[in-house]
Amino acid sequence: MRILIVGNGGREHALLWKLRRDAPGALFFATRPNGGMAPHCGSVPIEPTDIEALSGWAASQRIDLTVVGPEAPLAAGIVDRFQAKGLPVFGPTRQAARIEASKAYAKDLMRGAGVPTAEYRTFRDRDAARSWVRERGAPIVIKASGLAAGKGAMVCPTVEEAEAALDSMLGDLTFGEAGREVVVEEFMQGEELSLFALTDGARALLLLPSQDHKRVGEGDTGPNTGGMGAYAPVGIATSAVLEEARTRIFAPTLKALSDDGAPFRGLLYAGLMLTSGGLRVVEFNCRFGDPETQAVLPLMESSLLELLGAVAEGGSLAGRSARWKQGAAVSTVVASAGYPGSYEKGKEIRFEPGLESADVTVFHAGTRVENGRLVTSGGRVLAVTGTGATFQDAGERSRAGAAGVSFEGAFHRRDIGWRERERRGGT
Ligand code: AMP
Ligand code: GLY
Numbered sequence: 001m002r003i004l005i006v007g008n009g010g011r012e013h014a015l016l017w018k019l020r021r022d023a024p025g026a027l028f029f030a031t032r033p034n035g036g037m038a039p040h041c042g043s044v045p046i047e048p049t050d051i052e053a054l055s056g057w058a059a060s061q062r063i064d065l066t067v068v069g070p071e072a073p074l075a076a077g078i079v080d081r082f083q084a085k086g087l088p089v090f091g092p093t094r095q096a097a098r099i100e101a102s103k104a105y106a107k108d109l110m111r112g113a114g115v116p117t118a119e120y121r122t123f124r125d126r127d128a129a130r131s132w133v134r135e136r137g138a139p140i141v142i143k144a145s146g147l148a149a150g151k152g153a154m155v156c157p158t159v160e161e162a163e164a165a166l167d168s169m170l171g172d173l174t175f176g177e178a179g180r181e182v183v184v185e186e187f188m189q190g191e192e193l194s195l196f197a198l199t200d201g202a203r204a205l206l207l208l209p210s211q212d213h214k215r216v217g218e219g220d221t222g223p224n225t226g227g228m229g230a231y232a233p234v235g236i237a238t239s240a241v242l243e244e245a246r247t248r249i250f251a252p253t254l255k256a257l258s259d260d261g262a263p264f265r266g267l268l269y270a271g272l273m274l275t276s277g278g279l280r281v282v283e284f285n286c287r288f289g290d291p292e293t294q295a296v297l298p299l300m301e302s303s304l305l306e307l308l309g310a311v312a313e314g315g316s317l318a319g320r321s322a323r324w325k326q327g328a329a330v331s332t333v334v335a336s337a338g339y340p341g342s343y344e345k346g347k348e349i350r351f352e353p354g355l356e357s358a359d360v361t362v363f364h365a366g367t368r369v370e371n372g373r374l375v376t377s378g379g380r381v382l383a384v385t386g387t388g389a390t391f392q393d394a395g396e397r398s399r400a401g402a403a404g405v406s407f408e409g410a411f412h413r414r415d416i417g418w419r420e421r422e423r424r425g426g427t
Contacts, residue, residue, distance in 0.1 A: 001023055001025070001026040001027070001064050001065070002026070002027045002029070002061065002062060002063050002064050002065075003019060003023070003026050003027070003028050003029070003063070003064065003065045003066075003067065003305075004028075004029045004030070004031075004044065004058055004061075004063045004065070004066040004067070005019075005028065005029070005030040005031075005037075005041070005066075005067050005069065006030075006031050006048045006054065006066060006067065006068045006069055006070070006073055006078065007030070007031065007048055007068070007069030007070045008030060008031060008032050008033050008034045008037060009034070009069065009070070009290055009365045009366075009380075010290055010291055010293075010294050010333075010363045010364065010365035010380065010382065010383050011069050011070075011287075011288050011289070011290035011291070011293040011294070012030060012034075012037065012069040013034060013036050013037050013294075013363040013364050013365070014293045014294045014297045014298075014363050015067055015069060015288070015293065015297070015304075016028060016030065016033075016037050016040060016041060017297070017361065017363065018297040018298075018300065018304050019067070019304060019305050019308075020040060022303040022304055022305035022306070023305050027042070028040060028041035028042070029041055029042040029043075029044050029061070029063070030042075030043065030044065031044045031045075031046055031047070031048050031054070032044070032045060034364045034365065034366070034367050034368060034377070035349075035364050035367035035368045035369045035374045035375075035377075036362065036363065036364025036367060036382065037364065038368075038369060044057060048068075048069075048070055048072060048073040048078075049072050049073050049076050049078075051073060051076060051077060051078045051081045052081070054073075054078065055078070055081045055082050055085050055087065058082065058085075058087050059085050059087060063087060064088060065088050065089075065090065065305075065308065065309055065312055066082055066087060066088070066089040066090065066312075067089075067090045067091070067308055067312075068089065068090065068091035068287070069287060069288065070287065071097065071100050071101065071147060071285065071286055071287050072147065074091050074092060074094070074097040074100075074101075074266075074286050074287060075094065075097045075098075075100070075101035075147060075286075076094070077093070077094035078091065079091045079092060079093050079094070079097075079266075080093050080094050088309070088312040088313050089312055090266060090267075090308045090309075090311055090312040091266045091267075091286070091287065092262075092264050092265060092266040092268075092286050093262065093265075095260075095261065095262035096257055096262040096263065096264040096265070096266070096286065097286040098262070099253075099257065099264065099268070099284045099285075099286055100147070100283075100284055100285045100286040100287070101146065101147050101286070102145055102146065102181075103143050103144075103145045103146075103152075103183045103283070104122040104145040104181055104183055106283070106284050107120050107122065107183055107185075108122075109253070109256050109257065109260065110253065110256075110281060112256060113252040113253060113255065113256035114252060115248065115249055115252050115253055115256075115281060116248060116249070116277075116278060116279065116280040116281065117280050117281040117282075118141070118185040118186040118187070118188050118280065118282075119185065119186040120183050120184060120185035120186065121183075121184055121185075122145065122181060122182065122183050122184075123166075123170070123181070123182050123184060124170070124180060124181050124182075125170075126166055126167065126170040126171055129166045129170065129182060129184055130163055130166055132184055133159055133162045133163060133166065133184060134159060136184075136186070137159060138156060138157055138158045138159045138161070138162060138187075139155065139156060139157050139158075139187040140156050140159075140162050140184060140185070140186070140187055141153060141154065141155050141156065141184070141185045141186070141187050142154045142156060142162055142165040142166060142169065142182055142183075142184055143182060143183045143184075143185065144169055144175040144178045144179035144181075144182060145178065145179070145180075145181040145182060145183055146175070146177060146178030146179065146180075146181070147178055148175045148178045148179065149226075150224075150226050151175075151224070152175055152178060152179065153224075153283075155187065162184075166182065166184075169182050170182060188273050188275055188280055188282070189273075189275060189276075190273040190274045190275035190276070190280075191211075191236055191273070191274050191419065192211065192212070192271065192272065192273050192274075192282065193209055193210075193211060193234055193236060193237055193241075193271075193272045193273070193274060194209070194210045194211060194212055194230070194269060194270075194271060194272070194289050194292045195207075195209050195210075195237070195242075195245055195269070195270045195272055196210075196267055196268075196269050196270075196288060196289065196292070196293075196296065197250050197267070197268045197269075197270070198266075198267055198307050198308075198311060198317060198322075199250075199254060199264050199265060199266065199267070199268050199311070199317070200265055200310070200311055200315070200316050200317040200318075201254065201258060201263035201264060201265045202254060202255075202258065202263070202316075203254075203316070203317045203318060204246060204250035204251065204254060204268070205307065205317050205320060205321065205322060206242060206245070206246065206250075207296055207300070207322060208232045208233045208296050208299055208300075208324055209232065209233050209234045209237035209242065210230050210231065210232035210233070210234060210289070210292040210295050210296050211230060211231055211232075211234045211292075211417075211419065211420070212227045212229075212230050212289065212291065212292055213227065213228045213229045213230065213413060213416055214226075214227055214228070215228070216228060216335075216339070216340055216413075217413070218413050218414060218415045218418075219415065219418070223340055223341075224340070225335070225339065225340040225379075225380070226290065226291075226340070226379075226380055227289075227290060227291045227292070227333065227380070228291075228332075228333045228335065228380075228412070228413045228416070229291060229330070229331055229332045229333050229383070229398075229412075229413055229416030229417075230289075230291045230292040230294065230295040230296075230330075230331050230416070231295050231328065231329060231330040231331065231391070231394070231395070231416060231417040231420060232292070232295040232296045232299060232328065232329050233299075233328065234420065235420055235423045235424070236274055236423075241274065241279060244278065244279050245270065245272065245279055248278075248279065249270055249272070249279065249281060250268065250270065253268070253270075253284070254268070264286075265311050265314075266286065266287070266311065267286075267287055267288050268284065268285075268286065269284065269285035269286070269287065269288065269289050270284055271283040271284070271285065290365075291331050291333055291363075291380075291383050294331040294363045294383045294385050295329040295330065295331040295385060296329070298329050298361060298385050298387050299324050299325045299327070299328075299329050299387065300322060300323075300324060300325075301323045301324055301325050302321075302322050302323035304322075306320075307320060307322065325387070326389065327387060327388055327389045327390065327393075327394065328387070328388060328390065328391040328393075328394040328395075329385055329386065329387045329394050330385070330386050330391070330394040330395040330397075330398040330399075330416055330417050331363070331383045331384065331385040331386075331398060331416070332383065332384050332385075332386075332398045332399060332401070332402040332412050332413065332414075332416045333365075333380050333381075333382070333383045333402075333412060333413075334381050334382055334383070334384065334402050334405045334410050334411070334412045335379055335380050335381060335410070335411055335412065336366070336376055336378070336379050336381055336407075336409055336410070337408075337409025337410075337411060338379075338409070339379035339380065340379060343379050343409070344376075344408075344409065345366075345375070345376050345377050345378070346370070346375050346376065346377070347375060347376045347407040347408045347409060347410075348373050348374070348375050348407060348408075349367060349374045349375060349376060349381065349382075349405065349406070349407045350405075350406050350407065351404060351405055351406075352404030352405075352406075355384075355401055355404045355405070356401075359386060359387050359388060359393075359394075359397050360384065360385070360386050360387075360397050360398075360400075360401045361384070361385045361387075362382055362383075362384055362385075362401070362405070363382060363383045363384075363385060364381075364382045365378055365380045365381060365382055365383065366378015366379060366380055366381045366382075367381055367382060375407075376407055381405075381407070381410070382405065384398050384401035384402045384404075384405065385398060385401075386398030386399075386400075386401060391417065391420055391421070391424060392421075392424075395416065395417050395421070398416065399412075399414055399416075402414075
């Protein structure tokens, strides 16, 4: 079997790691693989968004399954193109990917389907947006409607900050086309939860619930990042909460997409908030989360490949399920000094001997091999996932592993999973 992974971050390394376990005899390829992926796959020197070139390459190489990691190629229609060439591909079509690529579309879809989410209005006109912000008052949330690499949401504690955010998005076009339309929404309070569902257009097969840590600093302080760590499973995601997600969020959303002529087959990621009024959607993504995938997949005991393959081949998930290891996983991101602001690249990376084991896995993100040396090439450099029978064991292994990674300017949060630890009374 020949499998192509599109993308080269931590999420894609975790996908490669899991799929290799599921199919040890398969041949793998990835687009410009990072330093951790490269030893295990062929390198395809094509950009993920260069859909014409990639689909041509996959056809000529008789690729049996393509798994798309990032949202940009999905939003650009990579799946439509592969399907048109008869190539099995895992991911939603361009129309279905709008659930992430257009927040305005996602919000309207949720409103139409009665899916609980923050109250909102969409605007293209700055004065109209400003006047609604003044009417609603703060705190309030301003979001670029289009794809903004995870940076398009601004939680504004004051009306002045919200007005400044509107000026920058609608006036100065700081997010370019992505910010030409904005969603202004109610500020919600509660704990966040990431829930991934594999979907065949109608059914949702939930993966283990996880929680991201978006702020750069310990105690969830400082600016937002792409995610400084994650853990799974999450105590607040009780079976009742998961049932609520299934019936009140995934089922009506999948039905609405299908009714809209855009059935969603792929991985639907619901960013949820558990508010005093129940579960509500913060956002949908049309792909696996990063770094949550690095915590979720190490706990998956059954085959991911079988499920992705079934969806990619146009099959159904009816009667299928996933099996999980008992215990927990904690994944700690090691980042470059300065991140999420500007940072230097090209720093040599070293690992303490014996760092990886059956319970400790390193997933690379911003790394590459340069003249035989492993060096940094991004802000989030890698993630160290620890697994264990208990949440505490997993956390200790992850933190010890992260401390065993060194390069100039390396830093990591030592408190990934702190909410879970508090819930468990410190254990
Ligand atoms: P998003 O890009 O939509 O995931 O938003 C990024 C982060 O902003 C979320 O993970 C939340 O922490 C926060 N956020 C987004 N929308 C809201 C909201 N309506 N109320 C409170 N926080 C929000
Ligand atoms: N962890 C956030 C995301 O993948 O969008």
